[in-house]
Amino acid sequence: MRSIWRTLDAVLLRDVAAVALGAAVTGASFGAISVGSGLPWWLPVLMSVAIFAGGSQFMAVGIVAAGGSPAAAVVAGLVLNARHLPFGLAIGDVLGKSPLARVVGSHLLIDESTAFAMAQKDPARARAAYWACGVALFFSWNTGVLVGALAGQALGDPSTFGLDAAFPAAMLALTLPALKDAATRKAALVGAVIALATTPFLPAGVPVLLALAGLFVFKTKKEEPCPSPQS
């Protein structure tokens, strides 16, 4: 663990803190909305600690609040979280080798920690960024949810503060370095168009998975005689 803290610099910590702050406020709104829909205060807290995937938590509570069955909420949540499988395949080696690191690290596999790891150039920094982001968000998200659940409806709608724009903007900023690669950019743009075009017709989560079809236009690099200076 000590080597991770040594690798972290002030800039990375500040960036993680910014995302963590946003997660705390969004978490507070999740807690407030859940309690507002009639759940006891400890249930959104349990959800946040055990599931730790904001999108699926909002969706599950929303489905049940709208009169849907708990089974439908579970299925919808799992579909929405299915993207974490390819995330784990892509960045699985930043977690570390020990079984404990694997188990704890897997629970911290979220959009933000994946994006932070992907945005780093060398593996040591990627590992440090992944853990810093995962741990920071675990604490800030859960603290936010607890405060929101106890404070109830007083907090109001998070969209008033524009927080719904903060999440995609943060993810976009973290994805930009990877998009410098022309082949990746092409695949990602095709994928984004597929996801947008199918969103009106399919349950949440499915369009994002369909974006993977963008990989059909992805060409892996040709065998190069000598490695390029950047890589």
Added chain:
Amino acid sequence: MPVAAVLILAAGTFAIRFAGPLLRDRVTLPEKVNELMTASATVLLLALVAVSALTNGKQFGGWALAIGVLVGGLAAWRKLPFVAVIVLAAATTAGLRLLGVA
């Protein structure tokens, strides 16, 4: 939302998360597949950005949201600090909503 449903969703989500690193360990993937995996994470992240910036999960999410994310994206592209990207995006969207832009 019964506790059992919460626990099933939690267990299923953990299984999905655990499977990636586990599978990656068991099979040695050729370099080309590794490249494809890295690209797939970027493809998924950008799709997530597009859907959460432009839709409310079903239809167009409104100009305030879209313009806020666009401003944040431009800030990131111009290499502004990450914190500025987040603050500009949220402030733009909140400001536009305050002005009555949907």
